[in-house]
Structure formats: structure tokens, C-alpha cells
Amino acid sequence: MALSKELEALQQFRCSEGKCVLSVYLNTDRADQDQQKGEWKIRLKNGLKKLEEYLQAAGDDNQLKSYQKMKDKVEKEIHGNQTLLQKGVVIFASEEQDLWSVHYLQVPVETSFHWETTPIVDQLEQIQRDYPKSAVILPNMDEVKVYDVDLGELHESHTYTFNPDTEEWTFKEGLASADRTASGASHVDGFEQRFRENLHRFYKGMATTIERMQSKRKWEKVYLVGEPEMVRSLESQLRIKVSGKVNKNLNNARSSNVIDQVFQ
Structure with a gap:
């Protein structure tokens, strides 16, 4: 599916109860001065860990278990496909509706991690404006x-x-x-x-x-x-x-x- 078509579907996605969607934007651009030694690995680990600690503090075991499954899946995906890394990776993952959207982009993204009721697609929307069909x-x-x-x-x-x-x-x-x-x-x-x-x-x-x-x-x-x-x-x-x-x-x-x- 073309990414622009997938963006339309992501914009309509909603969790039925509480927060259920992990959105990951990871800058892997080797031309970036901050990426010369694979710093994306540290940012990926720390960003996902921070969200996990937040959920642990909130005390919602169901959300925590769901998040941990998606977290593990995301880490396995990125570490297992390092040869595909270009300038950025964008992933949306949720147990609900088996949401699993992965894109290795040739355009830069700003590293960020989100656990929300909807996919956080603001950066994709900006990319669509900057890089149309x-x-x-x-x-x-x-x-x-x-x-x-x-x-x-x-x-x-x-x-x-x-x-x-x-x-x-x-x-x-x-x-x-x-x-x-x-x-x-x-x-x-x-x-x-x-x-x-x-x-x-x-x-x-x-x-x-x-x-x-x-x-x-x-x-x-x-x-x-x-x-x-x-x-x-x-x-x-x-x-x-x-x-x-x-x-x-x-x-x-x-x-x-x-x-x-x-x-x-």
C-alpha cells in the first residue's frame, strides 16, 4: 500500500478503550552529525524505556503488557533490519486491529516516541506536504x-x-x-x-x-x-x-x- 494511502487509514484509527498505539519516529540518517556512531540505537532504547517507566508508574497493568509486546516487536523489527536503514524509520503498532505499519524512509524524521489512543501522524503529514507523490x-x-x-x-x-x-x-x-x-x-x-x-x-x-x-x-x-x-x-x-x-x-x-x- 502506498504510504499516502496508509496515512489516510492511520488518521481514522482509534483505540476502543484507553491508549493502545505505539508510534515511533527514529532518525537513522548517517549524514546527521549526531548519528556518526549509530546513536540511534541508544535513542531507541532510551525512548522506549521512558514510555515503559511512565506506564509502570501509572499502574495500568493491561496497558503495560500491551505496550511491552509492541515495544519488543518494534525493537526486533529495527535491529533485525539494520541493512534497510536509510534516513528515518516510522512505525505504528497496536494489538488492536493488528495494526503494524513499518516504513524505512529516505527523508529525515525527528526522533520521538508516543503511546496514545491514536497514531501520531503529524510528521507523516508534514512529509506528505514536503514530498508529494x-x-x-x-x-x-x-x-x-x-x-x-x-x-x-x-x-x-x-x-x-x-x-x-x-x-x-x-x-x-x-x-x-x-x-x-x-x-x-x-x-x-x-x-x-x-x-x-x-x-x-x-x-x-x-x-x-x-x-x-x-x-x-x-x-x-x-x-x-x-x-x-x-x-x-x-x-x-x-x-x-x-x-x-x-x-x-x-x-x-x-x-x-x-x-x-x-x-x-
Whole structure:
């Protein structure tokens, strides 16, 4: 489920009795001066411990037991998935309705911990305002990648390849374009020369596909990432506004690195 859709569900969630929802926002951004040595581990431990001590002092055994189950689940989740840590982790957990919402974000969050009757979604709402539904598009020689990004988080990825015989773009299936064009250097060089000479015409079909996707997926912003020549050519064919450009060839980079370059 896209994070923006999940946010709508979280906004409607209410405990039937008392407090039952653990909301965790954890800053794990290694670029942050306060995170150079994994300080998030200490903040996670101390933040959860403080809430537990508060519930112990309140003397509500039912709430305490429920909280402890969610606390243990959250700690296990984060410590067990340290390779997924990017800039922030957001978790909402409750025994009621089996609420379990986990997101490893590529946008920063401010560390905070809450045990309340509803999920505390103020930071997610702010992220939604700062990082609306967007497309990150990477035009390359005979391949175009389209990332559907929601609240700074990759939702879907699509790759299209160009067929030089039909001069059409198709959703990528099977062998990568590099495999298909590797029959000989002269063949590759000939295709590259032909493609560069016809960039505007060849990208026109891809631009139409992007425009249809934008209408269907309700992207509020569109970003282009690639070599300046490719970016300029695709932008010239688009009838939708381009919100930003990164003039680097990141086609072989991980999607998380690409999105980070766009939203840094």
C-alpha cells in the first residue's frame, strides 16, 4: 500500500478503550552529525524505556503488557533490519486491529516516541506536504526507468526499452537491453549514433507514456535524472512541467541513491 494511502487509514484509527498505539519516529540518517556512531540505537532504547517507566508508574497493568509486546516487536523489527536503514524509520503498532505499519524512509524524521489512543501522524503529514507523490524518471540511450515515489519512498519501479526496429517503447521483460545489443561493437555504435541523431523523435513516444502515467497516478511533481543531452531531449517532448533535474547518469545506481540525489 502506498504510504499516502496508509496515512489516510492511520488518521481514522482509534483505540476502543484507553491508549493502545505505539508510534515511533527514529532518525537513522548517517549524514546527521549526531548519528556518526549509530546513536540511534541508544535513542531507541532510551525512548522506549521512558514510555515503559511512565506506564509502570501509572499502574495500568493491561496497558503495560500491551505496550511491552509492541515495544519488543518494534525493537526486533529495527535491529533485525539494520541493512534497510536509510534516513528515518516510522512505525505504528497496536494489538488492536493488528495494526503494524513499518516504513524505512529516505527523508529525515525527528526522533520521538508516543503511546496514545491514536497514531501520531503529524510528521507523516508534514512529509506528505514536503514530498508529494512524484515521478523520478531516468532517460538513457535505449532504456527509461520510471520511479513512482510516495512521501520520499519508492512505491513502484517501471523500466521501458526502445525497439530500434519498430521505433517503439515497451515495458521491459526478459533480457536487459545491454544483453540484446551486445552482438558486436559496430552494431552497438551504430545504434547509439542513430539514437542520438533521433533523440527528440524517439523520446516523443516515451513522453506520451509518461504523460498517461502522470494522469493515472496523480503525480504532483516530475523529476528527470540523466545525462544533460538525454534530460533536455525528453523534457522538450513532455507536455507536463518538470519540477527538477539531476544531470548525472545514475542508471546503474540503486533506486535509493537516485531518490536521495533528487530529494537531498
